[in-house]
Amino acid sequence: KRLVVIGPPGSGKGTQSPIIKEEYCLCHLATGDMLRAAVATKTPLGIKAKEAMDNGQLVSDDLVVGIINDAIKKPSCQKGFILDGFPRTVVQAQKLDEMLDKQGVKIDKVLNFAIDDAILEERITGRWIHPSSGRTYHSKFAPPKVAGVDDVTGEPLIQCKDDTAAVLKSRLEAFHKQTEPVVDYYKKNDVVADIHAEKPPKEVTVEVEKALS
Numbered sequence: 001k002r003l004v005v006i007g008p009p010g011s012g013k014g015t016q017s018p019i020i021k022e023e024y025c026l027c028h029l030a031t032g033d034m035l036r037a038a039v040a041t042k043t044p045l046g047i048k049a050k051e052a053m054d055n056g057q058l059v060s061d062d063l064v065v066g067i068i069n070d071a072i073k074k075p076s077c078q079k080g081f082i083l084d085g086f087p088r089t090v091v092q093a094q095k096l097d098e099m100l101d102k103q104g105v106k107i108d109k110v111l112n113f114a115i116d117d118a119i120l121e122e123r124i125t126g127r128w129i130h131p132s133s134g135r136t137y138h139s140k141f142a143p144p145k146v147a148g149v150d151d152v153t154g155e156p157l158i159q160c161k162d163d164t165a166a167v168l169k170s171r172l173e174a175f176h177k178q179t180e181p182v183v184d185y186y187k188k189n190d191v192v193a194d195i196h197a198e199k200p201p202k203e204v205t206v207e208v209e210k211a212l213s
């Protein structure tokens, strides 16, 4: 399967994608995670991406299209992939279609994580991440066994610099202006499944499974 997950910051893309990845044996490509890794290791890509990310704005289409173009060619992604956080503009969606055309494949399903903006602030400001695995917790909704510590490795959890109410506001603006039109772009192909992302995590998983069966 070739899947796209679209939703605002905090809608649960990064929570659900690893579950879907396991179930369908896909590769999970999260442009946000890839960019954060590039910023942390100060690669040329990371240096270019940092300012936009810190301000809650989108990184340029060329940079992210380049990352995805390299990633989906990898042998591990040939069986299928789940794109988390990409495409985020109509231009990115068009470029993705061009890449897939060359491989003679197409997107099977777009999961549209619909949720009210009002719920997102609490989710984003309570998020804790285990940087090396990408495991995500929430101080209230999905707490680790020991506060501030990863369940699996015992390593410390961190909070992201852009996970503040102020930066969330810009990220939401970018979402409504630049990313919502991507849902309409895919509606033409009749591949969009709307998911009620405000439900508890397990119920969201059930909805996603239904949409994919």
Ligand code: AP5
Pocket: 007, 008, 009, 010, 011, 012, 013, 014, 015, 016, 031, 032, 033, 035, 052, 053, 056, 057, 058, 059, 060, 061, 064, 084, 085, 086, 087, 088, 089, 092, 123, 124, 126, 127, 128, 136, 137, 138, 139, 141, 142, 171, 197, 198, 199, 200, 201, 202, 204
């Ligand atoms: P990115 O990392 O993609 O961030 P985002 O889209 O803002 O989404 P988040 O990761 O914040 O939210 P999520 O939906 O994954 O939620 P999560 O599952 O963690 O992008 C970051 C930046 O990179 C962008 O701002 C941009 O600058 C750049 N970028 C990335 N891709 C780009 C692109 N294609 N083009 C240009 N620029 C790009 O959940 C959030 C919290 O809620 C967690 O604590 C979780 O435990 C909790 N939670 C999850 N589900 C539930 C639930 N059902 N009920 C209660 N709590 C829940």
Ligand code: ZN
Pocket: 013, 014, 015, 030, 032
């Ligand atoms: Zn995420």
